[in-house]
Amino acid sequence: MKHHIVLIIHLLAATIWVGGHLLLAFRYLPATIKHKDISILNDFRSKFGKIGMPALFILVLTGILLAYDYNVPVSKWFSFSSPIERTISTKLLLLFASLALAIHSQKFVFPKLTAEKMTLAIIEIITVTLIGITMLILGSFIRLGGI
Ligand code: HEM
DSSP states (O other): OHHHHHHHHHHHHHHHHHHHHHHIIIIIHHHHHHHTOHHHHHHHHHHHHHHHHHHHHHHHHHHHHHHHHTTOOGGGTTOOOSHHHHHHHHHHHHHHHHHHHHHHIIIIIGGGOOSSOOHHHHHHHHHHHHHHHHHHHHHHHHTTTOO
16 A cells, blocks of 8 residues: 555656656747747746656655565665666666756756757757656566566
8 A cells, every 4th residue: 555655656756757848848849949939948947847856856765665665675776686676777777867967957058058059958858858758668667577
């Protein structure tokens, strides 16, 4: 029962994180490019950040709790020794990649963003969206025994 409640919270947070990025990639990013107006992107990012970052934090917290229920504590991470542990460690690596990209865009990409120089921002938004979808797919494999 406890596992089920934590899983529901994990899934709600995943909905916010992945759903927000899909909205960004398919709705706000194309509108920014079409109208050559970076305020469209910046407005969405500042609003989504307030709910997206807490959702990512909740994903990590609930993910770690779920991993313990699958007998994958911190001491077993990155040993790549069993299918479930491999899936969880891959999710963690992807999480670190998302965090690195988020810090990079926050510090170096978005402060210098102009309507003419958007290539790096487009690449980073699409990459973080694809990583989120990959983490969701990996999550769905855990109850099937892992990868
Ligand atoms: C963007 C980040 C993440 C997304 C989108 C995500 C998404 C998901 C999804 C969709 C499931 C499927 C649950 C089901 O089968 O019903 C899941 C399960 C799971 N996730 Fe994540 N997850 C993320 C991050 C993490 C992290 C960081 C960890 C570990 C540290 C983690 C550990 C787990 C575990 C152990 C399960 C299996 C739960 C179960 O089936 O009972 N997740 N995740």
